[in-house]
Amino acid sequence: MGVQEVPTQAFDDQKPGTSGLRKKVTVFQQPNYTNNFIQATIDAVTELEGSLAGATLAVGGDGRFYLPEAIQIIIKMAAANKIGRLVIGQNGLFSTPAVSALIRQRQLRGGIILTASHNPGGPTEDFGIKYNIANGGPAPGSVTDTIFKKSQALTKYQISDAADVDLSVLGEVRVEDMIVEIVDPVDNYATLMQELFDFDALKAYVSSGIKLHIDCLSGIAGPYAKRIYVDLLGAPEDAVVNASPKPDFGGGHPDPNLVYAHDLVAAMQTGAYDFGAAFDGDADRNMILGKNGFFVTPSDSVAVLAAQYEHIPYLKKNGLQGVSRSMPTGAALDLVAKKLDIEFFEVPTGWKFFGNLMDAGRLSLCGEESFGTGSNHIREKDGVWASLCWLSVMAGTGQSIEQILLKHWQDFGRNFFTRYDYENVSSEAGDAVMTKVRSLIGNQASWPTDAPSGHKIASVDDFEYTDPTNGEVTSKQGLRIIFTDGSRIIFRLSGTGSSGATIRMYIDSYIKDDAAYTQDAAVALKPLVELALQLSNLADLTGRTEPSVIT
Template sequence: MTIQTVTTTPYNDQKPGTSGLRKSVKHFKKPDYLQTFVQAIFNTVQGIEGSTLILGGDGRYFNREAIQIILRMAAAAGFGRVILGQSGILSTPAASHLIRQYQAIGGIILSASHNAGGPEGDFGIKFNISNGGPAPEQLTEAIYEASKGIHSYQIAPIQPIPLDKLGTYELHGMPIEIIDSVTDYMALMESLFDFDKIAALLQADHFKMRFDAMHAVTGPYAHRILEERLGAPKGTVMHGQPLANFGGGHPDPNQAHAKELMALLFARKSEFDFGAASDGDGDRNMILGKQFFVTPSDSLAVLAANATLIPGYRNGIAGIARSMPTSQAPDRVAIKLGLPYFETPTGWKFFGNLLDAGRITLCGEESFGTSSSHVREKDGLWAVLFWLNLLAEKQDSVENIVRKHWAEYGRNYYSRHDYEEIDLKAANELIAALLDKLPSLTGQTFGALTVGSADNFAYTDPVDGSVSQNQGIRILFTDGSRIIFRLSGTGTQGATLRVYLEKYEADTNKHDQDVQEALADLLTIAEQVAQIQAFTGREAADVIT
C-alpha cells in the first residue's frame, strides 16, 4: 500500500484549551479538520518513528470514525505500534496508565470530557505525553503553530480495523493491538486499595450504594470492578452502557446534571449510604453520602488527611497540590501534617511536574477532579474506590467523616457559580474592566470584609521555572475569604464565566449554615465589583455547585 499525501488548507482555530482541542461535532466534520490537527501533533512530537502510541476515547459520537482516521495517519507517520482500547473505549486515567505501563511516546485521547455528546454535541482530542499527563503549554503552543501551516497530511489507504474484537491487526506494516480496556486499570486499582475490605463493605446487608456512570466511559470499568470483582449487587451501577450521546444527558457529575442520583441519596428516607458519579471520559467524580454532598475541595482534604489508612499510601504522602480556584481546605491539612502544598493554575498538566519530581502525591481541582501519583490525570473511579476503602476502614458514614474533619480543621464554605454560553465579547470586556480595577481594590471595605490584595494569578513552576500568566483574577480578603473570576477553557459555545466564592469558618457551631447563605455577602460583592449583570445580562448563574 502506498501512503497518500492529501492537500489541505490550514485552519487558524486549532488552539488547544486546558484539556485539548474541543469543538462541536459539526466543526470537527469540516473537511480535513481532524486530519489537520492530528498531522500538527505528528509534525511536532519528536521520536515518533518506531514508537508506541496509545489511542482511545470516551465513546461519544464521532469517536469510532475518528479512530479509523487516526490509525491510518499513525501508520503513515511511522509509529511502531498502536495500543487501542476495545471498541475505541479508554477512560482518560486508564489511557494515562497505559502510556506509563507500555512506555509509549504518548497517547491520543478523544473526548470532550463533561460536555454533551451526539451529532449536535461536542467532540475533543488531546495529546498526552510520555509521563501519561496532558501536553504542557509549550507543546500545545507548538502544535497550534504547526496547525496553522499544515497544507497537506499523510494517510494510509482505507483499511477498516474491527475495533470491537480483541487481537492484533496490521495496517501498512504497523501492528494495532486491541486490548481489554479495563484489565490493566483494574490491576492498578487493586495494587492501591484493600479490595477485600471494600468487597466486605459492598456485600454487607447494612450498606447500599449507587454509582452513576452517566452512560459514559466508566460504565464498563464500574461494572467489572464494583459488581464483578468486588461483588456489589447487580444494579449498583446506573446508566452503565456507554452511549454516543450519553443517553441525551449531560455527562457532568454534579448536583445539576446527576439529578437521578441526587434524588436517590437525598430522598427523605433514602436507603442509600453512598453515591458517586463520573463524567464522560472518567476523570471526574462526585461523592455523596445519605442526604450529604461532599465538595471536591473537601474530598481532596479528607483523602489527604486519611491517606495512611489506604494500602497504597500507608507510608505517607509527599505533598498536596490544588488548582488556584479550589478551596484552601487541602492547605490546612498539609500545614497540620507538615507537608509541602502548592497552588497551581487550572489544568491537570500543571500537576505533572510536581508529581514527576516527587514533590506531591495527591492533587485535585474544584471541578470534581481528584487523583494521585498513580497516573498523570484526574481519576474518577480511583476517588470512588478511595472513599469506599475509607468507609470500610472507619466503619462510619460519609457525613460523619466530613463533619469530624471540619471539627479538626475548620470548614471552608465554598461554591462555584457558572454563567454559561455568554457573549464572548461581553465576557472579555468584563474581565478587562476587572483588571483595570485591581490596583484600586486593595484596602477597600465591603461591609465587614476588607480586601487584603487583588491580582491576576501568575504561577512559576517550582520544578522547571516556567511561568504561566493571567490564570484568574483573585480578590483576597483579610479574613481569608476569596472571590475568584475565570473564563473557562473547556466550553465550545461563547464563554463561560466562573465565579468562585470561599469563606473559612473555624467555629463548629457555625458548620451547619446553608452554603449559599453563608456566601451571600461574597456573591453580592462579586456582582458589585464585576458588574456581571450589566456586562452579560444575566441576573443569576446557570449552574451553581
C-alpha cells in the same frame, strides 16, 4: 494498501487548550479537519521529541459521537507516518485515566485521547482530541503550541488507503507496517486499582450491608465501575447505573455535579443509599454524595483524603510527598497541609501542572474544584480511583460520609465553597467583567471598607505561577480577591467550552465556628456572593441575573 499524500489547506482554529482541541462534531467532520490536526500533532511530537517511527501510542476515547470515524482516521494516518504500534481499547473505548495508566505501565511514547470530557455528546454537540505525553499526562504548553504552529503551516498529510479496522475484535492486525492491537480497555486499569487498594477489606465492607449507588452518566466510567464494584467487590448488579457508554450520553450532560447528575442526587436524597458517586464522560471527574444526599464539595474531598490518607493503602505505603490544589479550588487543603507539615502547592487550572510536580517527586495527592481528584499513580485526575479512596476512608473509620466531614470541619474549620458558571456569554461581556475586577488591583482606594458581609480585603491580584520544577511562568490565570480571614472571591474566563465564553465566579468563605458548619451552604455563602456581584458589576455587564449552573 498504499500511502497517499493528500494536499490540504490549514485551518486557523486548531489551537489546543489545556485539555486538547474541543469543537463541535460538525467542525471535526469538515473535510480534512480531523486529518490536519492529527498530522500537526504527529509533526509537532516528531519535532520536539524525535521521530515516532516504530513508536507505540495508545488510542481511545469516551464513546461519544464521531469516535469510530476519528479512530479510523488516526489508524490510517499513524500507519502512513510509520508509527510502529497502536494500542486501542475494544470498540475504541478507553477512559482518560486508563490511557494514562497504560502509557505509564507499558512505557509508551504517548497517547491520543478522544474526548470532550464533561461536555455533551451527539451529532450537534462536542468532540475533542488531546495528546498525552510519555509520563501519561496532558501535553504541556510547549507541545500544544507546536501543534498549533504546525497546523497553521500544513499543506499536506499522509494517510493509508487501507480498509477500516474492526475495533470490536480483540487481538492484532497489520495496517501497512504498523500493528494495531485491540485490548480490553478495563483490564490494565482494574489490575492497577487492585494494587493500590485493599480489595479484600473493601469487599468485606461492601458485603457488610452498605448500599451503593454509582451513576456513570452513560459515559466511559460504566465498564470500569461494573468490573470493579460489581465483579470484584461484590456489589449488586443494580448498584451501578447508566453503565453503557452512549454516543450522546443518553441525551444527558455527563458532568458530575448537583445539576446534571440530578438523578443520582434524587436517589441519594431518599435515604436508601449510604454512598453515591457519579463520573463524567471520560471518567476523570467525580462527585461524592452521602446518605440523604449529603454533598461533598471537591474542595473538601481532596482535603479529607489528605487528612485521612492513612486509610488509603497506596498513600499510606508511600506517604504524602506533597499536596496541591488548583488556584480556584477552596482552600481547605491548605489547612491540612499546614497541620501535616507537608509541602503545599497552589497551581493554575490544568492537570499538567500537577504532573510536573509528581514527576519531580514533590506531589502525591491533588484536586481541583471542577470535580477532579488524583494522585501520582497516574498523571490525570481519576474519578473511579477517587470513589475507591472514599470507600476506603469509610471502611477504615467506620463512619458515614457526613460523620467524616463533620469531624473534619471541627478539626480544621469549614471552607464553604460554590462556583457560579455564566455560560455562553459574549467574549466582549466576559472581557468587560474581568476588566472591572482587574481595576481593583493596586487600587486600594476602590476597595469597600464597609462591606455588608463584614469581610475586609487583604489583596487583589491576577494569579501568576512559577513552576518550581522548570521555572516556567504562567500568568493571568484568574483574578483573586483575598480577605483577611482567608476567604476568597475568584473570577476566571474558562476555555474548556467549544463555543462562546464562560465566566466562572468562585466563592470560598472560611468559617471557624462549630455551630455554623451544618448551616445551609447557600446561606453561608450569600454575603460573599453579593459582594462579588457588586465588585464585578456582572449583572449589568452581561445582562445575566442568574448563572447557568451553580455548583
